[in-house]
Amino acid sequence: MTLEGLAINLATVRQQWDLPQAVDACLRHGITAIAPWRDQVDKIGLAQAARIVRDNKLRVTDLCRGGMFPAPDAAARQRQIDDNxxxxxxxxxxxAHCLVLVCGGLPEGSRDIAGARAMVRDGIAAVLPHARACKMPLAIEPLHPMYAADRACVNTxxxxxxxxxxxxxxVGVAIDTYHVWWDPKLFAQIARAGRRILAHHICDWLVPTRHMLLDRGMMGDGVIDFRPIRRAIEAAGFHGPQAVEILSESWWKEPGETVLTTAIARYKSLCALEH
Amino acid sequence: MTLEGLAINLATVRQQWDLPQAVDACLRHGITAIAPWRDQVDKIGLAQAARIVRDNKLRVTDLCRGGMFPAPDAAARQRQIDDNxxxxxxxxxxxAHCLVLVCGGLPEGSRDIAGARAMVRDGIAAVLPHARACKMPLAIEPLHPMYAADRACVNTxxxxxxxxxxxxxxVGVAIDTYHVWWDPKLFAQIARAGRRILAHHICDWLVPTRHMLLDRGMMGDGVIDFRPIRRAIEAAGFHGPQAVEILSESWWKEPGETVLTTAIARYKSLCALEH
Incomplete structure (x- = not known):
C-alpha cells in the first residue's frame, strides 16, 4: 500500500521535531503530504518553508490555522480579520489546499454564544473576499462541543x-473524526457537504479522556470506527489525504520515529480504504 | 421570592448529607422539591424515603436514574431492562414526576455507536409498557457529546x-443546561419539545473544565446564560422547578449549608424568572 492517502499534521510531532526535521522523517517513510501550523512555519520563515514544500514536491493538505474571530470590541475583531x-x-x-479555521469561542467575560456565532459569521465574511482573491478556500472546522466556550463555537x-x-x-469544511464522531447526524451531513469537504483529519477518542485538549488518541486506541467515516467522505467527493492530527501529552513524550511508524501502521490497518 | 421554583438534586450534596439530612436542610431553607438518586433512596430504604416525601409534602421532580441500556449480550441487556x-x-x-434516563454509551469493546443507539431505542421500548402501566413518564436526558462513549449516546x-x-x-425529555447549552439548535428544539419537557436541571459550564465528570459549576461561575433557556422552557409549557444538579469535587468539599445557600442565592439572581 502506498502512503499517498496519508498526511501528517505536524502538531502531532511538535514537541519532537521542527518543520524541516518532520519533513525529513516523513519523506524517509514515503509520506509526501503534511499539514503545518503557522508557528512552525514562522520559526523557520515562510520563504524557507515554501522552498522545502517546493523542493520536495510536498502536498500541503491544510495550513493550521486561522479563525478566532470573536473578541470583545471592534478593534480586536479587526485585528483577527487582518491576521486571517x-x-x-x-x-x-x-x-496549501485550504486554510483551516478554528473559529473561536466566547469573548472574555461573555455568556452570549449566539453573539459569538454572529461574530464568527461576520469575521469569515470579512475575510472571504481576500480568500477568493488568492484562491485559497477557508475550511471551517467544527470543534467538539466541549470546546464551545473557549475554542470554537462552531460545534457540528x-x-x-x-x-x-x-x-x-x-468556504468549505474540515472534518476531524475526533470532533464529529459522536454526532448522530454525521453521515447525513457528510453527504450534504459534498465537494465542500476540504480536509479530513483523523484522531481517536480515548475512554477515559483525561484532559480536554491534550489527551487525544492514536487511531485504534479509542472508540472511533474510521473506515465508515472515510467511505462516506469519499462518497461525498473528497479524495485528499487523511491527516493524522493528535494533540497528546503522551505521544509528545515518545520519539517522533515511534509516533510516525505507529501512525503509519494504524492508518494502514484501520483507516485506509481498499481501492 | 418564594423558592417554589427551585429543587435540589441530592447528588449536589451527596458527600455531605444523606437523604433525610438533605431534606431537613432543604426544608429549613424553604425548599420543598428534591430529586434523589436511587442509591440515596436505597440507603434508607424505599419505604422510609416515601414516608419522608409524604410526611413533608415534598415534590419529587425526578428520580435519578434509569437507563444504561447498551450491553454486549442479550442477557445483560435484559438485566438492564429489568432494573429500569x-x-x-x-x-x-x-x-416522582418522572424517571430520568441516562441512556448508556458503547458496550465494552464496541465501536458501533449506531448499534448502541439502537439498543437504547429497543431498551426504552421494552420498558415503556411498564412505564405506561404505572403512569410514570420516562425522561430521556441528552448528555453532553463528551459522554457519548461511556455514559450516554443520546447527545442532543x-x-x-x-x-x-x-x-x-x-416518553419525554430532561433538559440539563450543562449538557445542552452549546447546541446551536437548542431553542428550536426546546420549542419542538413542548409538553414533552419533564424536567429542567441547572448547572454551569466552567472554563476551564478540569475533569470531564466532576468539575461542573455552580450557576454564575461559568458561561451559561440561564434565564433565556428558562424562558424558552416555560414558553414550551414546562413550569416545574429548576433542579440544581452539580457534580463537583470542589463543591463536595464545602459544607452542605454553604452549597445550599449559594445555590439559593444564584438561583434567585441568575435563574428565576419574574412572574
Whole structure:
C-alpha cells in the first residue's frame, strides 16, 4: 500500500521535531503530504518553508490555522480579520489546499454564544473576499462541543454547513473524526457537504479522556470506527489525504520515529480504504 | 421570592448529607422539591424515603436514574431492562414526576455507536409498557457529546426528541443546561419539545473544565446564560422547578449549608424568572 492517502499534521510531532526535521522523517517513510501550523512555519520563515514544500514536491493538505474571530470590541475583531488575511497569504505561499479555521469561542467575560456565532459569521465574511482573491478556500472546522466556550463555537458539521450556505463560494469544511464522531447526524451531513469537504483529519477518542485538549488518541486506541467515516467522505467527493492530527501529552513524550511508524501502521490497518 | 421554583438534586450534596439530612436542610431553607438518586433512596430504604416525601409534602421532580441500556449480550441487556422496571416502581412509590434516563454509551469493546443507539431505542421500548402501566413518564436526558462513549449516546435534544417521536406516549425529555447549552439548535428544539419537557436541571459550564465528570459549576461561575433557556422552557409549557444538579469535587468539599445557600442565592439572581 502506498502512503499517498496519508498526511501528517505536524502538531502531532511538535514537541519532537521542527518543520524541516518532520519533513525529513516523513519523506524517509514515503509520506509526501503534511499539514503545518503557522508557528512552525514562522520559526523557520515562510520563504524557507515554501522552498522545502517546493523542493520536495510536498502536498500541503491544510495550513493550521486561522479563525478566532470573536473578541470583545471592534478593534480586536479587526485585528483577527487582518491576521486571517495574513494566514491566507501564508497558505497561498505554501500552496496549501485550504486554510483551516478554528473559529473561536466566547469573548472574555461573555455568556452570549449566539453573539459569538454572529461574530464568527461576520469575521469569515470579512475575510472571504481576500480568500477568493488568492484562491485559497477557508475550511471551517467544527470543534467538539466541549470546546464551545473557549475554542470554537462552531460545534457540528450541520452548523458549519449552514454557515457555508450563508457565506457562499470560497468556504468549505474540515472534518476531524475526533470532533464529529459522536454526532448522530454525521453521515447525513457528510453527504450534504459534498465537494465542500476540504480536509479530513483523523484522531481517536480515548475512554477515559483525561484532559480536554491534550489527551487525544492514536487511531485504534479509542472508540472511533474510521473506515465508515472515510467511505462516506469519499462518497461525498473528497479524495485528499487523511491527516493524522493528535494533540497528546503522551505521544509528545515518545520519539517522533515511534509516533510516525505507529501512525503509519494504524492508518494502514484501520483507516485506509481498499481501492 | 418564594423558592417554589427551585429543587435540589441530592447528588449536589451527596458527600455531605444523606437523604433525610438533605431534606431537613432543604426544608429549613424553604425548599420543598428534591430529586434523589436511587442509591440515596436505597440507603434508607424505599419505604422510609416515601414516608419522608409524604410526611413533608415534598415534590419529587425526578428520580435519578434509569437507563444504561447498551450491553454486549442479550442477557445483560435484559438485566438492564429489568432494573429500569424496578426504577419505575421506585419512582412511583416516591410520587416522582418522572424517571430520568441516562441512556448508556458503547458496550465494552464496541465501536458501533449506531448499534448502541439502537439498543437504547429497543431498551426504552421494552420498558415503556411498564412505564405506561404505572403512569410514570420516562425522561430521556441528552448528555453532553463528551459522554457519548461511556455514559450516554443520546447527545442532543433533537436526537432525544426523534426518539420520543419514534416511541410514542410515556416518553419525554430532561433538559440539563450543562449538557445542552452549546447546541446551536437548542431553542428550536426546546420549542419542538413542548409538553414533552419533564424536567429542567441547572448547572454551569466552567472554563476551564478540569475533569470531564466532576468539575461542573455552580450557576454564575461559568458561561451559561440561564434565564433565556428558562424562558424558552416555560414558553414550551414546562413550569416545574429548576433542579440544581452539580457534580463537583470542589463543591463536595464545602459544607452542605454553604452549597445550599449559594445555590439559593444564584438561583434567585441568575435563574428565576419574574412572574
Amino acid at each position: 488575511k495574513r494566514a491566507l497569504d501564508e497558505a497561498a505561499a505554501l500552496q 458539521l450541520e452548523q458549519a454547513l449552514d454557515l457555508c450556505d450563508a457565506l457562499g463560494d470560497g | 422496571k424496578r426504577a419505575l416502581d421506585e419512582a412511583a412509590a416516591l410520587q 435534544l433533537e436526537q432525544a426528541l426523534d426518539l420520543c417521536d419514534a416511541l410514542g406516549d410515556g
